Amino acid sequence: MSNTLTWRIGSFFLLIALWQGIAFLADSSVFPPPTNVLSSLIEHISNGELLHHLGITLYRVSMIFLFAMPIGIAFGLLMGNFKKVDAALDTLLVLGLNMPALVVIMLCYIWLGLSDFSAIVAVIINKVPMVIVNIREGVKALDKRLIEVAYVYKVSRYKLLFTFYIPQLYPYIIASARNGLSLIWKIVLVVELLGRSDGIGFQLSMFFQFFDITSILAYSFSFIIIIILIENFIFRPIDAQLSKWR
Amino acid sequence: MLNIDIKNKKYADKNILQNIGFNLKAGDFLSIIGPSGCGKTTLLRLITSLDKDFEGTIDIDSNSIGMMFQEPRLLPWLTVRENIAIVDKTGDLEDMLKLLRMVGMENTLDMYPKNLSGGMARRVSLVRAFINRPKLILLDEPFVSLDRPTALSLQNDLMLFCKSFNPAVILVTHDFDEAISLSQKILFLGGEVTGEIMTHVNENNSFETLHPTYVQEIKENILSLHPHILEGKL
Numbered sequence: 001m002s003n004t005l006t007w008r009i010g011s012f013f014l015l016i017a018l019w020q021g022i023a024f025l026a027d028s029s030v031f032p033p034p035t036n037v038l039s040s041l042i043e044h045i046s047n048g049e050l051l052h053h054l055g056i057t058l059y060r061v062s063m064i065f066l067f068a069m070p071i072g073i074a075f076g077l078l079m080g081n082f083k084k085v086d087a088a089l090d091t092l093l094v095l096g097l098n099m100p101a102l103v104v105i106m107l108c109y110i111w112l113g114l115s116d117f118s119a120i121v122a123v124i125i126n127k128v129p130m131v132i133v134n135i136r137e138g139v140k141a142l143d144k145r146l147i148e149v150a151y152v153y154k155v156s157r158y159k160l161l162f163t164f165y166i167p168q169l170y171p172y173i174i175a176s177a178r179n180g181l182s183l184i185w186k187i188v189l190v191v192e193l194l195g196r197s198d199g200i201g202f203q204l205s206m207f208f209q210f211f212d213i214t215s216i217l218a219y220s221f222s223f224i225i226i227i228i229l230i231e232n233f234i235f236r237p238i239d240a241q242l243s244k245w246r
Numbered sequence: 247m248l249n250i251d252i253k254n255k256k257y258a259d260k261n262i263l264q265n266i267g268f269n270l271k272a273g274d275f276l277s278i279i280g281p282s283g284c285g286k287t288t289l290l291r292l293i294t295s296l297d298k299d300f301e302g303t304i305d306i307d308s309n310s311i312g313m314m315f316q317e318p319r320l321l322p323w324l325t326v327r328e329n330i331a332i333v334d335k336t337g338d339l340e341d342m343l344k345l346l347r348m349v350g351m352e353n354t355l356d357m358y359p360k361n362l363s364g365g366m367a368r369r370v371s372l373v374r375a376f377i378n379r380p381k382l383i384l385l386d387e388p389f390v391s392l393d394r395p396t397a398l399s400l401q402n403d404l405m406l407f408c409k410s411f412n413p414a415v416i417l418v419t420h421d422f423d424e425a426i427s428l429s430q431k432i433l434f435l436g437g438e439v440t441g442e443i444m445t446h447v448n449e450n451n452s453f454e455t456l457h458p459t460y461v462q463e464i465k466e467n468i469l470s471l472h473p474h475i476l477e478g479k480l
Binding site for chain 2: 149
C-alpha cells in the first residue's frame, strides 16, 4: 500500500517538475509555471471569491449527481428487465446519447429560461442516458440463477432490489458514478459559461477574456483537487466497504 | 399436500412433459429420474412457478417451498447468517443456529461463501431450504459434483432434517442408487415409462437406508422391467 502511495506522490511531483521546467524554458505569460498558479490559487482563495464560485458549482454538480444517478439506475433496471420497456425507450435513449450537450443546454435555456433550474435540468438530460446504458448492460450480465433463488423463496421486492440486484450491479453503478462525476462537472462549466453569472465556468470565461491563463489554471485546479478528495474520501472507502466479500 | 396434474408442457414447440400426475403427502419422498433433457428440472420449475407456461394444474398446500439447486446458489456478498436470514420469515437467530448445529455448521455464521468448501456451502443451502419449515422441499441434483464421502454425509444431513421436520420431498437425480436408497417412490421421466410412479419398500415412512443387497435386487428388478433404462445413462 505504502509502495503505491510512493508511486502516486512521485509521479505527481515529477509532473510538476516537468511543468516548471517547460514554463521556465518557454518563458511566456500564456504558459505560467506551477508556482505562479499556486500563488494565484492562494490569492483567489484568500479573497473569498474562489470559494464562493466553487461552492455554487459544487452545489450544481451535487444536485445533478443526486438526480441523474437514481433516475438512470431506475430506467436502466426497467429497460434491462422488461423487453417491452426497452423497446419503447430504446430510440429515445439513442437520441439522448447522441444529442450534443451544447444543443441540450441551448434548448433548456431557451425553453425553460436562463435559470439555475434549466442549467441543472440540461446536465441531468446529458448524464442520465449514460447511466441507463451502463445499468442496462449490468442487468443483462446478472446471474439469473441467483435471482431465481429470490423468486423460489418469495423474498419481498425490497429485498430483491437491494439484496439481489444492486450488489450485483454495484460495479456498474460505481463506474457510472465515477465517470459521471467527471463528466457532470465538465458540462456544468459549459452551462455556467453559456448562461450563468456565477460558478467556476462563468469565472473561467471572464479570465479567458483577459487572457489570464494563471487564474484559469488556478480555478481548474481548485476543482480537480475537490474531485481527488471525493475520489479518495468518498468513492474509495465506499468501494472498499462494499467489496470486502470479494 | 401437493397435487400435480400436468397435461402438457411445451418448450420451443416440443412436448417436454405430457400427462404427469401424482400426489404427495407430508413425509413422502419422491425421486425423479430419467435421461438428460427429459424434463426433470422443468417439472421443478413448474412447481416453483419459475415457469408458468403449461397446461394443467399444480396445487400446493404450503405457504413456502424450500429448494436446493444443483449449485449452492449462495449470494457471495452475504455471510452465511445473512444468506439464510434473507429467506427466513421468522428472523429467529436461535432457530437458525439450531439447524446449523444439526449439520455441524454453527461456527460458520459470519463466514462468506468464498471461504466455504463445496460440501459446507451445500449444507448452508440445506439449512436455507428448511429454515421456514416448508411442507414441500425440492432438490435439483443437490449432490452432483461432490465427492462420494461428502455426498453421503450430506445425504445423511438431509435425511436427519426430513425425519425431524417431515416435509414432502422431491429429489431430481441422475443417480440410480441415490434414488433407491433415499426415496419411497420413484418417478421415471422420458421414454415409454414416462409418468410411471414406482413405489418401492419403506411404506412405513421409514428413512432407513436400505441394505445394499436389497438395493441391488430392486435395481435388477427395475432394469429387467425396463431394460432400456441403462445404468449410467440416467
